[in-house]
Amino acid sequence: MNPLFTAYLSALKDTSAAVLGVGVSNTPLVRLLAFAGARVTARDKKERAGLEPLASELEALGVSVIAGPDYLRDLHEQRIYRTPGLRPDVPEIAAAMAAGSILTSEMEDFLRVCPCSVIAVTGSDGKTTTATLIAELLRAEGKRVHLGGNIGQPLLSLAGAMEPDDVAVLELSSFQLMTVTQSPHTAVVLNVTPNHLDWHRSMDEYAAAKENLFLHQGPEDTVVLGADCALTKAMADKAKGCVRLFSRCGPVSCGVYLNGDEIVYREAQEEHVLLRASDIRIPGAHNIDNYMAACAAVWPLVRPETMVRVARTFNGVPHRIQLIAERAGVRWYNDSIASTPARTMAGLRSFDQKVVLIAGGYDKHVPFDALGPACAEHVGALILIGATAGAIRRAVESVQGAPPVYDAGDLETAVPLASRLAQPGDVVLLSPACASFDQFKNFEERGERFAALVGQP
Numbered sequence: 001m002n003p004l005f006t007a008y009l010s011a012l013k014d015t016s017a018a019v020l021g022v023g024v025s026n027t028p029l030v031r032l033l034a035f036a037g038a039r040v041t042a043r044d045k046k047e048r049a050g051l052e053p054l055a056s057e058l059e060a061l062g063v064s065v066i067a068g069p070d071y072l073r074d075l076h077e078q079r080i081y082r083t084p085g086l087r088p089d090v091p092e093i094a095a096a097m098a099a100g101s102i103l104t105s106e107m108e109d110f111l112r113v114c115p116c117s118v119i120a121v122t123g124s125d126g127k128t129t130t131a132t133l134i135a136e137l138l139r140a141e142g143k144r145v146h147l148g149g150n151i152g153q154p155l156l157s158l159a160g161a162m163e164p165d166d167v168a169v170l171e172l173s174s175f176q177l178m179t180v181t182q183s184p185h186t187a188v189v190l191n192v193t194p195n196h197l198d199w200h201r202s203m204d205e206y207a208a209a210k211e212n213l214f215l216h217q218g219p220e221d222t223v224v225l226g227a228d229c230a231l232t233k234a235m236a237d238k239a240k241g242c243v244r245l246f247s248r249c250g251p252v253s254c255g256v257y258l259n260g261d262e263i264v265y266r267e268a269q270e271e272h273v274l275l276r277a278s279d280i281r282i283p284g285a286h287n288i289d290n291y292m293a294a295c296a297a298v299w300p301l302v303r304p305e306t307m308v309r310v311a312r313t314f315n316g317v318p319h320r321i322q323l324i325a326e327r328a329g330v331r332w333y334n335d336s337i338a339s340t341p342a343r344t345m346a347g348l349r350s351f352d353q354k355v356v357l358i359a360g361g362y363d364k365h366v367p368f369d370a371l372g373p374a375c376a377e378h379v380g381a382l383i384l385i386g387a388t389a390g391a392i393r394r395a396v397e398s399v400q401g402a403p404p405v406y407d408a409g410d411l412e413t414a415v416p417l418a419s420r421l422a423q424p425g426d427v428v429l430l431s432p433a434c435a436s437f438d439q440f441k442n443f444e445e446r447g448e449r450f451a452a453l454v455g456q457p
Contacts, residue, residue, distance in 0.1 A: 004113040005160040013037035018075060020044075021083025022051060022058075022065075028157045029081060029106045034061045038079075043071040081105055084175035103179060107149060107172065110156040111182040116163065119297050120149070120170040122177060122213050123190025123226070125343045126290045129282075129317050130190060131171040133294040133310070137302045140310050143167050149176070174200065174209035180216070186297050187214035188224040190289070192231040193342040198364045207231055217241045224296045226289065227252055246292035248285065256292040256299075263292055265299050274299070275308045282316040284350030319447040321347055321429075325454050329424030332454045335431035336447030339364075341371040344433035354380035354403075355427040358414045361386035361434030361446075368395035371433060376401040381421045383414045387438040410439060411446070415453040428454075 009032075017038045019030050026042075033040045041064040044051055048067040055065045066073075072092035080096060082088055082105050097103055111118065121131040128151055135147040146162060148155035149170035162168070170184065174196060192207050200206040214223040214235075221241035226232040228247050236243045244255035251257050254267050258277060265272045274295050277288050295307055316322060319336040326332070338344045344359060357379045359371075368388070372395040375382055382405045384392055389407055396402050406421075408414035411430075418428045430450045440446040 001160045002113065002115045002162055004115055008109065008113045009036040009160075012079075015039070015079060016077040017041070017079045017081065018043055018077035019081045019083075020072070020086055022054065026081065026083055026106060026154075027054065028154045030058055030063055031061065032157045033081075034058075034063055039077075040064070041066060041077060043067075043075075045069060045071050075101070077101060079104060081109075082179070084173060088179050105176065105179070106154055106156050107170070107176050108180050108182065110148075110159060110168075111180065111184070113156070113159050114162065114168055115159070116146075116166040116168055117186070118168045118170065118184035119186040119188070120172050120184035120213060121188040121190065121293075121297075122172045122174070122210050123188075123232075124193040124210075124340060125346065126190045126286060126293075127171050128337065129287065129320055130188065130290045130293050131169055132317050133290060133314065134188075134297055135169045136310050136314055137294060137298050137307060138167050138169070140306045141298075141302045143301070145169055172213060174206055177209045177212045180212055183214050183216035183221065185217075185220075186222045186224065187217065188293050188297050189213060189226065189232050189235060190293055191226045191229040191342075193229075193340060194366045196364060211235050211238065214239060214241075222297075224255070224293055226293065227255070228289075244296045246289065246296050248288060248292070256296040258288060258292065263288070263295065265295065272299075272304065274304045275311050279308050279311040281312060281314055283321060284346060286346035286350070287316075319443060321350055321431075322447075324451045327454075329426075330419070330422040331427050333427060333429045333431075334447045334450055335429060336436070336443045336450060338431040338433060339435045339443060340366060341368055341374075341433045344431040345371065345374040347429060347431040348374055348378035351378070351427055351429070353425075353427060354378055355429045356381045356383065356418050356422050358383045358385065358408075358411070358418060358428070358430045358450075359433050360384045360389045360392055361432045361436050362438040363387050363391070364435055366434075368392050368433065372396045372399040372402070375399075375403055379403045380426070381406065381418075383408050383417055383421075385410055385414050385439070386432070386434060388434050392433065411450055411453055415450065 017033045018041045022042045022044045043066045075092045075096045080103050121127045135145045138145045144166045146168045151171050223239045224244045227245040245252040246256045248258045261276045263274050322334045324334045335347045375396045376399045436443045436446040
């Protein structure tokens, strides 16, 4: 067994630990802590009834469960594991830390005990596809890969079986990164555009969280940065190790760039053609960015011929410009992951024709100004749903050449309306530019509901 993990479990015995939020990532953590002999309290803002039968199962393991609005009252345990969606500076956590508690998370402890190389990806857009691509490229080259973070499964409980020659690939959000004090061996920051400003107190705080991914690296480590985004390119000045850039706009001093149809790696005046943009099966210029970032992260562990093979066969990740149906000559695409205007604009640019766009959702206090001109250029008809419908309508109708705008309210109304508006040869695209929480549990549920409605006769 991994000796770092064994030592970690031994150190937990007879300590007290609070796990804040009993969600997907933290349930295995609660069980692991209990197995290690810690005195565990699982705290969750849901009422007890909403946690059953899990609450009873955890209590059978000796775990105390505190549920309801006052779940953070008397927070005092020696180790406090924060769920990503809970700010680290809430008063109860601040008071506990002032009294000597240690604040950590499942992911932070994994970074401390992981015995193998770690590649981690963050960014406002594209991080799931890029992390998945990195994992696919490494697996195709014969590596044993563990994919986790925001995708895949929680990895801390699996760290004991990991080997030094394995590779862990992580997708990390700004929520997770606010408090990390360790960095991966290879960090990838794709881009930084306005996002989650309903949670972060400012754009500066949001960007700083992304930057924190690589600030704890050493000189032997690597950071991959998007050169076409001013915020990420400027981060290079703070890097302690090797900096690799990626760009669709021209050559870079070190990293990957697009030269016509060729995706090229350059370092110390040497160049290697890795693959061609035309090899990439999934549509959109933003996916060329994702491939360039992934290739920059895995070179030279992955050979060019392997990169080409993956590019020609990889069909993409569900809910990311996913073709779900072709009916009466109309192609229907699910891009439910698009929870920001920038992501929706990238999706619109993936098509060489104007689309019927379904957009709108939960209000994250992100401006929609840039979405107006993009809709005028790329949208033939705009159908709005959710809480942000009014704000999107105002942004779109303020520009010259705006498409006709229809208020549907929800997907149940939007899909049949899109079906009436679309003609043979058209594309209908669900790309909301907003989060889903006003009407759905998450973007996956939204995308699955869209697909189900499209599939109805």
